[in-house]
Amino acid sequence: MLAASDEDGGFHAPSIAEFFPEAILFAGTPFEFNRIHLIRIIAAVVLLTIFVLAARRAKLVPGRFQNVIEMILDFVRKNIVEDIMGSERARRYVPMITTIFVTILAFNLTGVIPFLNLAGTSVAGVAILLALWVFVAYWAAGIRQHGFFGYLRANMFPPGVPAPIYVILAPIELLQILIIRPASLVLRLTANMVAGHIILVLCFAATHYLLLEATPALKPIAALTFVGAIAVTLFEVFVALLQAYIFALLASVYINMSLEEEH
Amino acid sequence: MPAADHQVILAAEGGENDPLQLFIPPFYDWFWSAVVLVIIAVVFYRMVLPKFQAVLDERTAKIEGGLAQAAKAQEEAAAALAEYHQQLAEARAEASKTREEARAEGTAIVAELKTKASEDASRIIETAHRQIEAERQSAAVSLRAEVGTLATELASKIVGESLEDSARQSRVVDRFLEELEADQSATTSVKEG
Numbered sequence: 001m002l003a004a005s006d007e008d009g010g011f012h013a014p015s016i017a018e019f020f021p022e023a024i025l026f027a028g029t030p031f032e033f034n035r036i037h038l039i040r041i042i043a044a045v046v047l048l049t050i051f052v053l054a055a056r057r058a059k060l061v062p063g064r065f066q067n068v069i070e071m072i073l074d075f076v077r078k079n080i081v082e083d084i085m086g087s088e089r090a091r092r093y094v095p096m097i098t099t100i101f102v103t104i105l106a107f108n109l110t111g112v113i114p115f116l117n118l119a120g121t122s123v124a125g126v127a128i129l130l131a132l133w134v135f136v137a138y139w140a141a142g143i144r145q146h147g148f149f150g151y152l153r154a155n156m157f158p159p160g161v162p163a164p165i166y167v168i169l170a171p172i173e174l175l176q177i178l179i180i181r182p183a184s185l186v187l188r189l190t191a192n193m194v195a196g197h198i199i200l201v202l203c204f205a206a207t208h209y210l211l212l213e214a215t216p217a218l219k220p221i222a223a224l225t226f227v228g229a230i231a232v233t234l235f236e237v238f239v240a241l242l243q244a245y246i247f248a249l250l251a252s253v254y255i256n257m258s259l260e261e262e263h
Numbered sequence: 264m265p266a267a268d269h270q271v272i273l274a275a276e277g278g279e280n281d282p283l284q285l286f287i288p289p290f291y292d293w294f295w296s297a298v299v300l301v302i303i304a305v306v307f308y309r310m311v312l313p314k315f316q317a318v319l320d321e322r323t324a325k326i327e328g329g330l331a332q333a334a335k336a337q338e339e340a341a342a343a344l345a346e347y348h349q350q351l352a353e354a355r356a357e358a359s360k361t362r363e364e365a366r367a368e369g370t371a372i373v374a375e376l377k378t379k380a381s382e383d384a385s386r387i388i389e390t391a392h393r394q395i396e397a398e399r400q401s402a403a404v405s406l407r408a409e410v411g412t413l414a415t416e417l418a419s420k421i422v423g424e425s426l427e428d429s430a431r432q433s434r435v436v437d438r439f440l441e442e443l444e445a446d447q448s449a450t451t452s453v454k455e456g
Contacts, residue, residue, distance in 0.1 A: 012291065024285045035285060061326050067319045114297035117288040201292060204299075208291035226295075233299045 011209040014201035019123050019194065039110050040120040047106040076101045076248060084252040085259070093255055096137060100130050101248040104189065108240030111197055112233050119240070122193035124186055127247075131182040134251040139177075142258030151258065181254055185247055192243050196236045203229035406450050413443065 025033040054069040062070055076098045081090040104127075107120030121127055142151035155177050156170040203225050210222035287293060417439050421432075 012289065022285055035288075038286065061323060061330060063323060064316060064319045067322060112296060112300065114293045114300055115287050117292045117296055200296070204295035205291050207295055226299075229295060229299050230302060233296065233303060 010213040012201075012205045014198045014205065018118070018197060018201060021118075036118060036120065036123055039116045039118055040107060040126065042116065043106045043110045043120050044103075047102060051102070072102065073098060080245070080248050081252050084249070085256045089256065089259055093137070093252065096133070097248045097252055100133070100251055101244050103130065104247050105240060105244040108193060108243055109237065111193060111200065111240065112236050117200075119193040119197060121189055121243075122197050124190045127186040127189045130247070131185040134185060134254060135182045137251070138181075138254040138258045141255050145259050181250075185250060189243050189247055192239055196232075196239055199232050200229070200236060203232050402450055406446075409446070413439075413446075 019036070021035040023032045023034045024038065025031075051069065054066055058066060077090070077094050080101070081094050081097045084090075085093065104121060107126055109119075110116040111119035111122065139151075142155070145151070146154050152174075156173045157166055158169070158173070161169060206225040207222050207229055210218050210225060214222075420435060420439075
């Protein structure tokens with residue numbers, strides 16, 4: 001494979017350019033519309049269609065389709081939000097966390113769908129928006145619970161710490177609630193999707209090159225990269241679920257930390 | 264076929280102004296991902312989904328069964344309640360019937376007693392009347408006998424006085440009449456009493 005990448009233009013090595021396709025509309029303006037935006041719109045339409053259909057057809061006795069949808073919704077409600085916050089606090093935040101979870105899941109899954117082949121979350125925009133939403137939610141929860149200065153004090157000066165330590169601890173904690181939490185949400189999701197896409201492209205491109213263009217001696221290696229492509233695709237589906245889960249889980253954790261009496 | 268594919272790729276990679284490139288990913292990307300997805304889909308359709316669907320169907324059946332059972336239980340409860348209400352109504356009807364009968368019987372008993380009492384009363388009155396009549400008759404008989412005696416007495420008295428003077432005569436007659444009158448009133452009072 002390394003040898004392959006050294007050869008001529010036949011092998012397409014994935015690069016960061018993958019994530020910046022050419023504009024379809026409004027090139028050069030802040031409203032530039034490219035393939036990723038198209039993918040996001042398609043994913044959003046499909047997601048809405050599925051859930052609106054499920055809601056319209058919802059019956060007391062669920063069929064297969066409704067069962068699957070209910071499993072997703074129950075998973076978010078019980079295994080994420082209620083597990084972390086308790087069912088009383090959870091009621092307020094279940095809609096928000098559910099929205100975050102299914103949005104990220106849908107946008108992640110576009111990465112393994114043919115003709116889309118790029119996760120809607122593989123550039124940071126969506127993740128930034130969702131992280132901002134989480135940021136506002138946990139600040140609002142904290143301020144409502146403790147008041148503005150109360151919230152700051154609870155976070156920056158946790159009890160049970162020797163006074164001199166606060167010199168280091170307070171700025172770190174402030175940085176934590178201001179930047180580190182939302183930024184880590186964004187980076188974790190985006191980096192995972194970028195890495196996943198690059199590995200997928202590598203497998204696909206290598207298979208293609210080895211099978212069709214490389215010297216006959218190299219062709220059997222294509223089987224290896226193809227099996228790799230299957231494995232990575234499955235892994236990407238898993239990562240899509242995992243990242244949606246982690247984002248929703250951390251959002252719940254951050255909101256719950258704001259609501260705790262003693263930090 | 265591979266040759267044709269190859270040309271498509273070259274076209275896609277070479278032409279910056281190919282409008283299709285804006286909308287779909289490079290050929291190797293979508294083609295191989297489609298192949299991979301088809302393989303995964305086949306495995307899922309053959310092995311994973313049937314099991315999963317069986318679980319889902321089982322769950323649906325279980326929920327349906329549970330609902331049916333609940334409905335049945337409710338139906339039974341409703342039936343039992345209806346039966347209970349019916350029994351209660353029957354018992355009430357029976358009780359009121361018994362009460363009604365008792366009342367009617369009581370009325371009958373009272374009426375019977377009243378009739379009997381009035382019969383008794385009229386019989387007593389009858390007896391009293393008959394007794395009074397008998398007494399009256401006996402009084403009349405005894406009076407009649409007494410009047411004879413008195414008349415005889417008076418005659419003897421008139422004869423005994425020898426009729427000395429008209430004054431004495433009239434005195435005797437007056438006394439007799441007085442006696443007679445007194446006797447008469449005594450008899451009357453006895454009869455009325």
